[in-house]
Amino acid sequence: MSNVSLRNISKSFGGQRVVDGVDIEVHQGELVTLLGPSGCGKTTTLRMIAGLEDADEGSILLGDKVVSDPARGLFLPPERRALSMVFQSYAIWPHMTVFDNVAYPLKVRGRRGDDLRSEVEAALRLVELDALAQRPATAVSGGQQQRVAIARAIVAKPDVLLLDEPLSNLDARLRLKMGEDLRSLQRRTGITALYVTHDQGEALSLSDRVVVMDKGRVLQIGTPEEVYFRPDNLAVSTFFGSPNLFPATVEDCRYLADGLYQLQVRSDLHRGRCLSARAFSTGSPVRVMFRPETFSLIARTVAIGDGDMVFTGQVASAWFRGASRSLVIENGCGRIQAELPATQPVRVGDSITVMSPAEAAWCIADGPSVSQFPCAENSAPFGRQLQDSAP
Numbered sequence: 257m258s259n260v261s262l263r264n265i266s267k268s269f270g271g272q273r274v275v276d277g278v279d280i281e282v283h284q285g286e287l288v289t290l291l292g293p294s295g296c297g298k299t300t301t302l303r304m305i306a307g308l309e310d311a312d313e314g315s316i317l318l319g320d321k322v323v324s325d326p327a328r329g330l331f332l333p334p335e336r337r338a339l340s341m342v343f344q345s346y347a348i349w350p351h352m353t354v355f356d357n358v359a360y361p362l363k364v365r366g367r368r369g370d371d372l373r374s375e376v377e378a379a380l381r382l383v384e385l386d387a388l389a390q391r392p393a394t395a396v397s398g399g400q401q402q403r404v405a406i407a408r409a410i411v412a413k414p415d416v417l418l419l420d421e422p423l424s425n426l427d428a429r430l431r432l433k434m435g436e437d438l439r440s441l442q443r444r445t446g447i448t449a450l451y452v453t454h455d456q457g458e459a460l461s462l463s464d465r466v467v468v469m470d471k472g473r474v475l476q477i478g479t480p481e482e483v484y485f486r487p488d489n490l491a492v493s494t495f496f497g498s499p500n501l502f503p504a505t506v507e508d509c510r511y512l513a514d515g516l517y518q519l520q521v522r523s524d525l526h527r528g529r530c531l532s533a534r535a536f537s538t539g540s541p542v543r544v545m546f547r548p549e550t551f552s553l554i555a556r557t558v559a560i561g562d563g564d565m566v567f568t569g570q571v572a573s574a575w576f577r578g579a580s581r582s583l584v585i586e587n588g589c590g591r592i593q594a595e596l597p598a599t600q601p602v603r604v605g606d607s608i609t610v611m612s613p614a615e616a617a618w619c620i621a622d623g624p625s626v627s628q629f630p631c632a633e634n635s636a637p638f639g640r641q642l643q644d645s646a647p
């Protein structure tokens with residue numbers, strides 16, 4: 257059973273639709289992230305689930321209980337929904353100790369004495385703050401304040417935890433550590449969580465599933481691997497990093513298995529196989545996506561698999577990134593972006609050959625949202641160049 261169900265939810269502010277027909281099902285024990293650019297409606301969606309904002313249309317269910325359905329005049333206030341929320345600002349009460357902050361939600365429910373104490377201590381142990389229980393809440397670090405906010409959110413054992421950019425006030429290093437801690441706490445407690453962020457890395461590393469949103473709509477819902485390597489459309493593909501998106505034409509399409517199709521495509525850069533989540537008719541214009549990190553440096557004499565993407569050219573730019581080196585490689589007809597291990601000593605001006613396997617190629621319907629590939633008008637078949645020039 258889903259723990260949170262959003263069915264066709266919409267919301268407008270001053271005539272502007274900021275959430276537009278959103279459908280999301282979050283299952284028991286899942287951590288689902290709402291990811292999208294600033295202003296795309298993530299926080300408004302979370303606030304409607306919390307009951308801090310009323311939806312204009314659609315229904316919201318927590319478990320099998322309808323908590324919002326404007327068509328039926330139904331709206332349950334936040335205190336009658338079994339959930340709690342962690343805000344970006346933490347909203348810690350500065351005049352209270354760490355213990356009293358965490359105890360507060362239980363006190364308003366009438367809990368007192370040993371019962372209250374043992375519940376609060378258990379929550380503080382979970383976030384490893386038991387040693388700081390009697391400190392004033394303002395006398396702990398930013399990361400510890402964030403943990404106070406999480407302990408306070410989980411102490412009353414809500415069915416659902418809502419987190420709105422809970423790590424964004426922390427520095428990069430602490431953010432990584434707190435994200436991992438938060439995820440392991442969520443797994444241990446089995447609590448269902450909805451997490452809002454505009455940070456792609458955070459969404460990909462922490463979530464069971466990611467909801468990619470833009471302009472109030474859901475673009476795709478999938479596992480981190482699906483939204484990254486198998487985007488439904490160009491908008492999702494370009495939301496994560498800078499993929500290579502080669503214009504191509506479909507030559508053949510057949511159903512493979514598990515909702516996947518195998519296509520034979522021809523682009524100016526190569527002729528090869530790629531996978532897709534949908535069928536295309538012969539002659540359809542498509543985009544073939546290769547993520548930069550799927551390329552590896554190869555010797556010119558290496559044997560090439562049928563349909564692999566091979567590119568020989570000169571390194572036009574090389575950016576050292578610590579773990580990797582971001583390259584732009586050009587030849588007379590076009591350019592690709594490749595991300596190689598930094599241990600490979602590639603320099604600007606080097607002539608190199610890189611290869612990405614056919615299995616890494618993903619086919620997306622063509623669309624107007626990305627600029628045209630610079631080599632689109634050139635028909636030189638230099639995907640075969642490697643074999644032609646190999647000794």
Ligand SMILES: Nc1ncnc2c1ncn2[C@@H]1O[C@H](COP(=O)(O)OP(=O)(O)OP(=O)(O)O)[C@@H](O)[C@H]1O
Pocket residue numbers: 269270274292293294295296297298299300301454
């Ligand atoms: N109470 C409000 N009154 C009017 N407009 C609002 C209100 N709350 C949000 N908006 C507008 O609704 C749109 C969506 O806002 P929302 O906060 O949901 O976006 P978001 O994706 O969470 O953005 P961010 O990542 O910047 O927090 C924005 O254009 C915002 O200005």
